[in-house]
Amino acid sequence: MAADERIEPRDWMPDAYRSTLVRQIAQHAHSEIIGMQPEANWITRAPSLRRKAILMAKVQDEAGHGLYLYSAAETLGASRDDLLDKLHSGRQKYSSIFNYPTLTWADVGAIGWLVDGAAITNQVPLCRCSYGPYARAMVRVCKEESFHQRQGYELLLALSRGTEAQHAMAQDAVDRWWWPSLMMFGPPDAESSHSEQSMTWKIKRHSNDELRQRFVDICVPQAESLGLALPDPDLKWNEERGQHDFGAIDWSEFWSVLKGNGPCNEQRMTQRRRAHEEGAWVREAAAAHAARHSERERATGDSERAIENSERAAEDSEREEATA
Numbered sequence: 001m002a003a004d005e006r007i008e009p010r011d012w013m014p015d016a017y018r019s020t021l022v023r024q025i026a027q028h029a030h031s032e033i034i035g036m037q038p039e040a041n042w043i044t045r046a047p048s049l050r051r052k053a054i055l056m057a058k059v060q061d062e063a064g065h066g067l068y069l070y071s072a073a074e075t076l077g078a079s080r081d082d083l084l085d086k087l088h089s090g091r092q093k094y095s096s097i098f099n100y101p102t103l104t105w106a107d108v109g110a111i112g113w114l115v116d117g118a119a120i121t122n123q124v125p126l127c128r129c130s131y132g133p134y135a136r137a138m139v140r141v142c143k144e145e146s147f148h149q150r151q152g153y154e155l156l157l158a159l160s161r162g163t164e165a166q167h168a169m170a171q172d173a174v175d176r177w178w179w180p181s182l183m184m185f186g187p188p189d190a191e192s193s194h195s196e197q198s199m200t201w202k203i204k205r206h207s208n209d210e211l212r213q214r215f216v217d218i219c220v221p222q223a224e225s226l227g228l229a230l231p232d233p234d235l236k237w238n239e240e241r242g243q244h245d246f247g248a249i250d251w252s253e254f255w256s257v258l259k260g261n262g263p264c265n266e267q268r269m270t271q272r273r274r275a276h277e278e279g280a281w282v283r284e285a286a287a288a289h290a291a292r293h294s295e296r297e298r299a300t301g302d303s304e305r306a307i308e309n310s311e312r313a314a315e316d317s318e319r320e321e322a323t324a
Contacts, residue, residue: 001202006132009075017201020194021131022076023092024203026083029069030094034268036062038102039111047105054151055108061144068137075133088273096254097180099262106159106166106173112152113226114174114181114219120145121215122185130202153222160227167227174223175231182246183254185212191251216244 007013036059043059046052070080086092097115102108123142129135159170186192186208198204206214216235223230234247257265 001130004202006135007130008132016197017203018076020198020201021134021203022073022078024194024198025069025073025076025134026078026086026092027094029066029073029083030087030092031098032062032066032069034094034272035098035115037268037271038098038100038264039108041102042105042108045105051155058112058148058151061148065141065144068141069134072131072133072137084276088269088276090260090269093258095184096257096262097184099257099265099268100176100180101263103176104169104173106156106169107177109152109155109159109170110173110177112148112150113156113222114152114177115184116145116148116152117219118181118184118215120149121218122211125205125211128202128205134203153226156226156228170226171228174228178231179249179253182212182215182249183251185209185215187251187254213243216246220244 001007007017039055039062040059043052043055046055070083073083074080083092087094097118102111120142123138123145126138127135127142129138156170156174159166161167186195189195189207189209192208195204195207199207219230220235220237232247234245236245237243238245256262260266
């Protein structure tokens, strides 16, 4: 770590380092697959075929991100079935942002611009994470998230420049998603129980408050370009710091949602458990197909080895006869 080199799955690592990675990667993976729900809710109601295709592709990307991350966790010896069981039983968390409802079509744009924008701010430094498989997975995840952020921005721009009602819809969505997006970076550094150790191990490269400040500074000029106002009367440029000051976050809401009291906590988990149960036959069929394919390869390999042995024996016999 001192040399800023990557830790790989077969390298020795402290148990605490391994467990911290499993916890963080699992929470990240859970967030990706739970995060499919609020946007998938709008696929059938997208206002055009183009918007529908974009949204379907995005939701599909989120599923892929979950797969990358579960695979990264498996390199640490974690079982995917065990991780999902912990999610379904409430023993592992996912990002609290996905426990808010998507009330209008503009929410899809706000999620893309703000939620995915916050995710990019948080995840780009993870491309330099000290654990190799996690860092490499994040390279592709961040490239795809950048598309999602631009799609959300473009959607909000179209609404903001549309009718008066469309502009009001876009503004309402930003008003509701702004503060939860700031909470995505986690509690203040003074109250974060994992941040300092994760930075020491170079799992994280920046603290929660540093990333949150960076996100605010990015969003302010973008909001001006959109013609939308960020719902914070205390938001202003601080010439001395060279950064924006912003208002106090209601952390009581963050902790309440995290504990399961958000608007959609129960709905999200009910849907996740149902999807897992209804997909059992697909997993069983895939496992059976993989087993059959493996058996066929072994049988083919045995046959090929038998042929090779027979040919080798014939060649040896011919050489013996020639020698005689």
